[in-house]
Amino acid sequence: MQEKQATIYLDNASTTSLDSKVLEAMLPYFKEQFGNASSIHALGQTARVAVEKAREQVALFLNCKESEVYFTPSATFSDNLAILGVVRVAQKKGIKPHIITNVIEHPAVLEPIKHLEKTGQIEATFLPVYQEGIVKVEDVERAIKSNTCLVSIMQANNEIGTIQPIDEIAQVIGNFRGPKKYPLFHTDAVQAANYLDLNVEKLGVDLLTLSGHKIYGPKGIGVLYVKQSTLLEPIVFGGHQEAGLIPGTENVANIVGLGKAIELVKSSKLKVQSLRKLRDKLIDGILKEIPQTFLNGSREQRLANNANISFKGVEGEALLILLDQAGIAVSTGSACSSGSLEASHVLMALDCGKERAHSAVRFSLSKNTIEKEIDYVLNVLPKMVEHLRKISGFKV
């Protein structure tokens, strides 16, 4: 609720808290070092150095060249640039381009593709993900055509945390591509960055999206890794910044923050095992203590911090509000909270029925989550579910 500050924050797939080391790194660039990174004078050059240092930090993390790292205003912008930018170049070949994606992508990927399809500019294939929430490599293989210019498959899903076989998909694409330029392979790695290996060489991707605020960095900053910039055209026009691909004065403080945040991911990755243990305690505790509860998406191929669970006979938003009253922040895929009255497209794609989507709650842990917090959730949750089932008349 708006009056009460959440004390147990389990909504880290929505956004993470800013790491204090990140904040510290950012602070000088708001006031003392306010220069424009494009200015020639000393103030400008200090800002430039800071931006380039962040680029180096990102390049190190992705195992790529610094010239392949582009800063964007958001991950949504990165996804749009990857898709629209590639299509603009591909269209010049005189063939209607084809894009392959899947049904559980983030709207930042799905919507530009749907827009291009609706306006007759491309052909699109939306692959299924089955009950486990995972794309089948052979489906990608079957879908590739001679006019396929781009395959866009997220590394890990934001709602159910399922991990896609990116390196295997890259291999299939590589086999088809041979010495040709297309298809290119894009992955939205926004949710994966904290937990998985994002070495672009190993993954075999041509384009990769990152976000600042999912890795304990600032909001309003993203990255697009671009292997070959000649295969991409800008989608907005202006100055020469980011090699003309993303015009607009660099957001120096945010760029510095993202660089620092990405540097810190390495140390937080050491804690992934203990985080997974906590998450497993939460999942097992709920499934064991509360009857008629179900985990959505694959248990094994899943990010270490994600638990997405349906509580039969309970509507997700109602449970969210009860949890919020107890100081626990989560999110839901329920239609009630979507604004459009449509249940989450991700949960609906799992083919488990509308009711299960309607009763789903996502718990996403962070590097700061402690066992005491999970114990508290497991302590208060059964009574809340019982209360709501009493109201709904659901008999276990």
Add this chain to the structure above:
Amino acid sequence: MYYSKTILKRFLSPKFMGKITKPDGVGNTQNLKCGDVMKIYLKVSKKQGKEVISEIKFETMGCGHAIASTDMICELALGKTLEQAKKIKFSDVALKLGQMPPQKLHCSSLAQYALQQAIFDYEKKHLKPKATPKKN
């Protein structure tokens, strides 16, 4: 999503939740789009020759606004004659709850429909139907 204090209070401790074991009328309705389900149970007794709602309970599988809406419509309908109760509109519910976000108005309209269905069910069993419920 905004939850006003009134709605929160109703949602956290609804006054009319539950089931009537031998109801005179039951309304069972579902919003096919969002998936919310509402049930309203009625007991009707005669008072000075008029049929009056003497007991009312609900079961709702839905969000806080849906639960608060059903609870409020039960309160508005209790003690009313069937003719009066039929005239209760979703806007009356929303007005009573105060500060209902526009995207949640359909919750109160589902509650109106559930009540009308319960009355219709009673009339079907006990009298000749006078009117079919209209969905708003």
